[in-house]
Amino acid sequence: MIIIPAIDLKDGKCVRLRQGRMDDSTTFNDDPADQARIWEDLGARKIHVVDLDGSVDGKAVNLPVIKKILKTVKAPIQIGGGIRNEQTLAMYLDAGAQNCILGTMAVTRPDEVMAMVEKYTTGVSIGIDAKNGYVAVQGWTESTQLRAAEVAARYDALHPFSFIYTDIERDGMMKGPNIPATLEFAQSVASEVILSGGVTTIQDVRDALPLKAHGVSGIIIGRALYEKTIDFKEAAELVAHV
Numbered sequence: 107m108i109i110i111p112a113i114d115l116k117d118g119k120c121v122r123l124r125q126g127r128m129d130d131s132t133t134f135n136d137d138p139a140d141q142a143r144i145w146e147d148l149g150a151r152k153i154h155v156v157d158l159d160g161s162v163d164g165k166a167v168n169l170p171v172i173k174k175i176l177k178t179v180k181a182p183i184q185i186g187g188g189i190r191n192e193q194t195l196a197m198y199l200d201a202g203a204q205n206c207i208l209g210t211m212a213v214t215r216p217d218e219v220m221a222m223v224e225k226y227t228t229g230v231s232i233g234i235d236a237k238n239g240y241v242a243v244q245g246w247t248e249s250t251q252l253r254a255a256e257v258a259a260r261y262d263a264l265h266p267f268s269f270i271y272t273d274i275e276r277d278g279m280m281k282g283p284n285i286p287a288t289l290e291f292a293q294s295v296a297s298e299v300i301l302s303g304g305v306t307t308i309q310d311v312r313d314a315l316p317l318k319a320h321g322v323s324g325i326i327i328g329r330a331l332y333e334k335t336i337d338f339k340e341a342a343e344l345v346a347h348v
Contacts, residue, residue: 107315107323107324107345107346108151108324108342109150109311109324109327109338110300110324110325110327111145111150111153111326111327111328111331111338112154112156112302112327113142113153113154114156114158114328115157115158115168115171116128116131116168118138118168118171119136119138120134120136120138120141121134122329122332128158132329134332138155138171138175139171142155142175142178142179142183143178143179145181145338146181149339150338151181151182152184153175153179153183154184155172155175155185155186156207157186157187159188160187160188160189161186161210162188164188164210165188166189166197166198172185172198173201176201176202182204183203183204184207185198185203185205185207186207186233189206189207189208189211191211195226199226199229203229204229205230205231205268206230207231207232207233208222208230208231208232209232209234210243212232212233212257212260214243219232219261220261220264223261223264223265224264227265227267228267230267231267231268231300232258232270233270234254234257234272235272236272236273237249237274237275238275240252240254241254241257242274254271255291258291258295261297262295262296266297268298268323269295269297269299270302271291271300271302272303273304274303282304282310282313283301283304283310283314284303285313285314288301289317292317293320295321297321300324300325301325301326305327305336306329306330306336307335307336311336311341311345315344315348325341325345
């Protein structure tokens with residue numbers, strides 16, 4: 107299990123949102139590539155980068171910034187937000203991303219995404235963003251009537267790189283992760299799962315450790331690292347011994 111620091115991009119800057127609301131953001135670094143270097147220097151084994159503007163607009167809005175991040179650090183980078191076609195996916199992979207996250211497409215165009223998972227194998231992760239167990243799309247601005255496990259079942263047999271499971275109600279709210287929902291989701295798939303949303307204290311990290319036995323291989327942390335309610339090195343050392 108690893109700790110994965112998050113870099114969320116809005117207007118070219120490193121920000122954090124609350125519950126995915128674009129009108130409720132806090133800027134933590136005007137230079138996201140510099141922030142990526144900070145995480146790498148602290149020992150991050152992977153960095154989670156999301157184009158928030160792209161997730162709403164459906165295209166690679168912060169592409170220049172992301173390319174700069176990829177050139178600045180050697181740590182593996184996973185990219186999400188606004189990847190709505192194979193061309194964008196291939197572009198990021200060719201630019202050096204380890205894997206890309208498909209969220210909205212995985213719900214709205216499953217046949218295309220299944221073909222992309224089969225073609226790019228370990229280059230594709232499936233983002234499952236859930237609120238009360240139901241999946242949301244378009245940068246969390248639209249709700250669906252699909253359950254998280256229902257969406258995941260379409261792709262699990264194809265062995266995507268991972269599933270990124272995010273509890274929207276917890277994301278950026280500093281209230282702790284939804285451990286029961288994450289456990290339920292992880293038990294429903296055979297592929298690796300990354301926990302995201304709400305991790306606030308080192309105790310939250312401890313509470314997530316038993317999920318390793320159910321296939322949860324990483325924990326994405328954002329606001330808590332920036333606001334220093336969690337020390338990255340302490341958290342990384344804690345999960346390294348699981």
